[in-house]
Amino acid sequence: MATVTDTDTDRSRKKKKMIDLHCHILQGIDDGAKNIEESVTLIKEEKRQHISSIMFTPHFNFERTSLDKFVQARQHSFEALSSSPEFQELGINAKLGAEVFFSVKLNEYELDPLCFEGTKYILIEFPLTTRPYGLTHTLTDILNRGYIPILAHVERYPYFEDNPVELYNLVMKGCVAQVNAGAIIGKNEPSAMAIKYLKWEIAQLISSDAHSMKKRPPRFAEAISVIRKKLGDDYADWINKNSNDVFNGRYVDVPVVRKPKKILGRWI
Numbered sequence: 001m002a003t004v005t006d007t008d009t010d011r012s013r014k015k016k017k018m019i020d021l022h023c024h025i026l027q028g029i030d031d032g033a034k035n036i037e038e039s040v041t042l043i044k045e046e047k048r049q050h051i052s053s054i055m056f057t058p059h060f061n062f063e064r065t066s067l068d069k070f071v072q073a074r075q076h077s078f079e080a081l082s083s084s085p086e087f088q089e090l091g092i093n094a095k096l097g098a099e100v101f102f103s104v105k106l107n108e109y110e111l112d113p114l115c116f117e118g119t120k121y122i123l124i125e126f127p128l129t130t131r132p133y134g135l136t137h138t139l140t141d142i143l144n145r146g147y148i149p150i151l152a153h154v155e156r157y158p159y160f161e162d163n164p165v166e167l168y169n170l171v172m173k174g175c176v177a178q179v180n181a182g183a184i185i186g187k188n189e190p191s192a193m194a195i196k197y198l199k200w201e202i203a204q205l206i207s208s209d210a211h212s213m214k215k216r217p218p219r220f221a222e223a224i225s226v227i228r229k230k231l232g233d234d235y236a237d238w239i240n241k242n243s244n245d246v247f248n249g250r251y252v253d254v255p256v257v258r259k260p261k262k263i264l265g266r267w268i
């Protein structure tokens with residue numbers, strides 16, 4: 001009788017299909033892929049790294065364009081890509097979403113068109129240097145409206161790094177937090193807090209945030225292998241499961257989030 005060996009388990013884990021929930025692969029709509037050729041190249045690279053489903057999340061900022069114009073442009077890009085034979089050959093499962101720039105006015109707008117398709121998840125990014133006014137109350141209002149904010153690349157914000165308890169409190173309220181794959185690897189992206197947030201389970205998702213093969217290529221496989229080494233296989237599997245749940249509109253299973261403590265000047 002065949003038995004499952006460690007090597008079999010390793011092999012099947014490596015082959016496990018993964019999901020990218022944050023990328024700029026949809027062409028011609030933001031600072032990501034410029035044309036269909038570039039989109040297809042990036043998707044091929046994601047497939048090589050065992051990604052089978054992708055949420056396209058182009059940048060959206062209420063102060064720069066209208067919601068209608070954005071939705072129209074995104075649909076136009078998606079139709080052009082999905083009708084190209086090169087894309088069809090890849091057999092990727094794709095959905096539409098957005099990466100929404102934070103504004104206190106978010107609650108004045110309709111948010112459904114910005115959510116991950118078929119779900120109540122909405123990916124939100126914040127200013128990189130200064131903590132925005134109204135952060136907590138705006139996110140609380142969004143939660144109260146029945147949406148689930150996914151906080152994009154949380155390792156980037158110095159105000160969370162200075163006070164990770166604030167991020168902890170937002171996750172306790174019901175937000176979900178995402179870390180960039182590149183930050184886990186520690187090359188060209190702020191990485192000091194990325195592993196800590198995952199270890200504390202304050203962050204539950206990793207994504208590529210891929211823009212191009214040069215600017216920020218997909219580095220999912222490398223990131224997962226770093227997580228397996230530093231935090232263990234169960235951890236990496238938990239992260240994959242979370243992405244799958246979000247993609248399919250299910251609640252993310254957040255077990256016991258560790259509240260960060262400051263000891264001798266260091267957050268542990």
Ligand SMILES: [Fe+2]
Pocket residue numbers: 022023024099209
């Ligand atoms: Fe992004």
